[in-house]
Amino acid sequence: MAPRIALVPDPHGPGGRLQPLDDAGTPLGPPATAPDLAAAVAAAERDGTVRWVWAAADSAYAPLLPRLPDRLARCHDLRLVEALLLAHEGRFGAPRSLGAAWARLHGLPVPPDLPEPGSAESDDGQDTLFAPDRLQLPPGADPLAAVVAVHAEQQRRLTAIRDDGARARFRLLVAAESAGALVAAEMAYDGLPWRADIHDRLLTELLGPRPGVPGSRPRILADLAAELQQALGGRPFNPDSHTQVLRAFADRGIQLGSTRSWELKGVDHPAARLLVRYKELSRIHTAHGWAWQDAWARGGRFRPEYVVGGVVSGRWASRGGGALQIPRILRRAVVADPGWLLVVADAAQLEPRVLAALSQDAGLARTAAGGDLYEALAASAFHGDRDKAKLGLLGAMYGQTSGDIGPLLNTLRHRYPAAMGYVEAAARTGEDGGVVASRLGRVCPPPSADWLDLTEAAETAGDAGGRSARARGRFTRNFVIQASAADWALALLAALRRRLAALPVAGPADRPHLVFFQHDEVVVHTPANLADEVAVAVAAAADEARLLVFGDTPVRFPLTTAVVDCYADAK
DNA sequence: AGACCCGGCGCC
DNA sequence: AAAGGGCGCCGGGTCT
Known part of the structure; x- marks a missing residue:
């Protein structure tokens, strides 16, 4: 053969x-x-x-x-x-x-x-x-x-x-x-099992009945828009229009820098609360409402198109249907077929664990050898303050410098020099116009010609060029982690697929199969009697991926696994 | 009418 | 002073 x-x-x-x-x-x-x-x-x-x-x-x-x-x-x-x-x-x-x-x-x-x-x-x-x-x-x-x-x-x-x-x-x-x-x-x-009836019921609860005329606002959205108009003095405006919303608030003496919901949440006015609610519901209506269902989720299955390697970091992208952005509330509509179950597994704190394994920082690896990484990090370096530990580490991985995280970064630099040195070296490479690679060798894109022009012009003055260099530094800093996490996730996927194929089944129609993959999370649709074996297979695949990608590391990559009838019950 | 960009927000 | 990485998708707005 x-x-x-x-x-x-x-x-x-x-x-x-x-x-x-x-x-x-x-x-x-x-x-x-x-x-x-x-x-x-x-x-x-x-x-x-x-x-x-x-x-x-x-x-x-x-x-x-x-x-x-x-x-x-x-x-x-x-x-x-x-x-x-x-x-x-x-x-x-x-x-x-x-x-x-x-x-x-x-x-x-x-x-x-x-x-x-x-x-x-x-x-x-x-x-x-x-x-x-x-x-x-x-x-x-x-x-x-x-x-x-x-x-x-x-x-x-x-x-x-x-x-x-x-x-x-x-x-x-x-x-x-x-x-x-x-x-x-x-x-x-x-396809991903998708119950149109449940989706429809959810939409009706949130938005009101499906409008008879496609494109018109469902009742609850229309009511919210009317209330919002009243709350801002009664003059008509379109709540979907950023400029009209800013003007309507300004007319009432409220100057907004933007209409972002986090900014609105800090505004003490009834209209701000109404607008936040309107935006939440409008988002569901336009992005995952009835029109979406008609286009993408027919016949009991949601069938998106996945684009392998669609993101430079090796993450997948999707084309059509927003497969990787399904609002959590709509996971209610993802229900296993009768006699089947969903095994939902997601990697806990994947990216900081990847940083620990990549940098071989002994101290950070100790915090990543067991359960809650942030808890362990807090205990060893942040006087037990888990929020600070998480904020600091995420800031280090994303290149954040704003807010009050300066002292947190200093603590991390002092306690975990190898880990911080690793991301900072990646950032410097990027700022200098270089490329970096994932653990398995996926190489990031080089800077664009525009970027080179911009940063050269900045030699004499720290302006747009300096900003651009720092932005690229943040990109390469994050790339080494995000792309190595994608390496691990792909290895997991491959190992899991092979293990699922090896499970004893009566025929191909009874075989557990992957139905969803979202960066650090997998969902397997399985006959109910095999669910426990699938959960074991996922855990084994995760450990296999650790060994293949990172070799002999004390870092562990635990999964949070749930066996459920409905995706929404997994968390 | 269609191409394009932007603000905004869903997911990780 | 500047101020967090990666995507896809929507509607509004503008330009052609």
């Missing part, structure tokens, strides 16, 4: 072509043509040791999913790996399509990446329906040969990383990012 098989679906039809490869990417025998690609893939997958090599999961895996009897175990996603490699090689942001990588390999002009479907630049025409067209290969080029060649080149570039440890970690990143592509495609296909 070949360890790797390159796979290219036919653009129109169920067939495709396959090419067995060795681990270096060298073809083992001739390519094969399959009239039914799903059947051929399923047959080759039997023992679960194949690593499938494809141009991109959205064109190769997503169309296959409905026709596969079970999920695939492993893949190498050329587009995602190309982006990782380019950044690592100092070519951040170069086009990453199969065609672009192929063109670079042959010294030909490199085609730009096509805009994502659904984005502003995309015409969303028919051509986007045929995913292979997005690969940007020149006419006449053989897609299978291109996949084989680009994969071999990527393997070569991986081998070229000199340092053994760095190479091993980067390979782990490549595998974890690719596993993410599998998870993202599967979660988009399966």
Whole structure:
């Protein structure tokens, strides 16, 4: 059995072509043509040791999913790996399509990446329906040969990383990012269980009945708007308009710097309270109301599109539906199917633990060896004041200098010199125009040309350039932590997916599966009788991720795990 | 009418 | 003095 098989679906039809490869990417025998690609893939997958090599999961895996009897175990996603490699090689942001990588390999002009479907630049025409067209290969080029060649080149570039440890970690990143592509495609296909009836009831309680005329304000919102108008003297204004709101308050002698709710909460006037309430409800109505339900949550499932590596730090992004910003109150609508349960697990205080592991600060690691990190930090350095401990550490990780946190930072610097030195070195690198990397080797973007102009001009005067340099320092300071946390989360996801696939089930339809992933939190939808085993699998996956990403560290990454019927009951 | 930016706020 | 990192999405507002 070949360890790797390159796979290219036919653009129109169920067939495709396959090419067995060795681990270096060298073809083992001739390519094969399959009239039914799903059947051929399923047959080759039997023992679960194949690593499938494809141009991109959205064109190769997503169309296959409905026709596969079970999920695939492993893949190498050329587009995602190309982006990782380019950044690592100092070519951040170069086009990453199969065609672009192929063109670079042959010294030909490199085609730009096509805009994502659904984005502003995309015409969303028919051509986007045929995913292979997005690969940007020149006419006449053989897609299978291109996949084989680009994969071999990527393997070569991986081998070229000199340092053994760095190479091993980067390979782990490549595998974890690719596993993410599998998870993202599967979660988009399966969807998050979503009870439209409960969602509807919640909306009705909060906003009033669904308006008959789409686009008009539901009753409670309309009432609030009217009350607000009365409270500010009765002259009509649109509460959705920032400028009109500022003017309406100013007319009553209340000068606001903005209409942000934290500022309104400090204003002692009935209108301020009404406006805060209006904004809260209006947000739910416009962002996750009935229109959202019609567009995204039909047939009992919410189906967003996840974008693996969509954030430079390696966090995922989403396209459409605001999948990663579901208001907590609406988690009430996420309910397991009858006979099924949700296992909800989130990493407790992930980022400070990542800082402890990255910096190998012995003192901070001791606070991160057990339960509540902030509690331990408070006990050892802040006279038991947990709030101060948390504020100080978050400020250190985000580069905050405002408020009263100066003394807190000084305490941290004194007690945890290695940890503070780590983030401060990252900040200095950024301020100087350098790049930093995550634990596994994901490299941050370099400064823009604008940034370089701005900071050079600032050599003589500390103005916009100095501000810009400090902003970049905050970015790189946070990047090392956020991106290393994303490394860990991806490793967790990959390990968990593998463990779920190994659970004994009667058939694929009874298999526990991931339905949600949000930075440091996972939700698994599982038959009720397997829920305890899933909870064990999540904990084991978290510890496996710790070992893989950070090696021998005393830092622990505990999860808060809940087995629930409804997502809202998890916290 | 459509492109674009901004303020604001949801999530981590 | 300056003043917390990363996103996506909405409506308003402005420009073309």
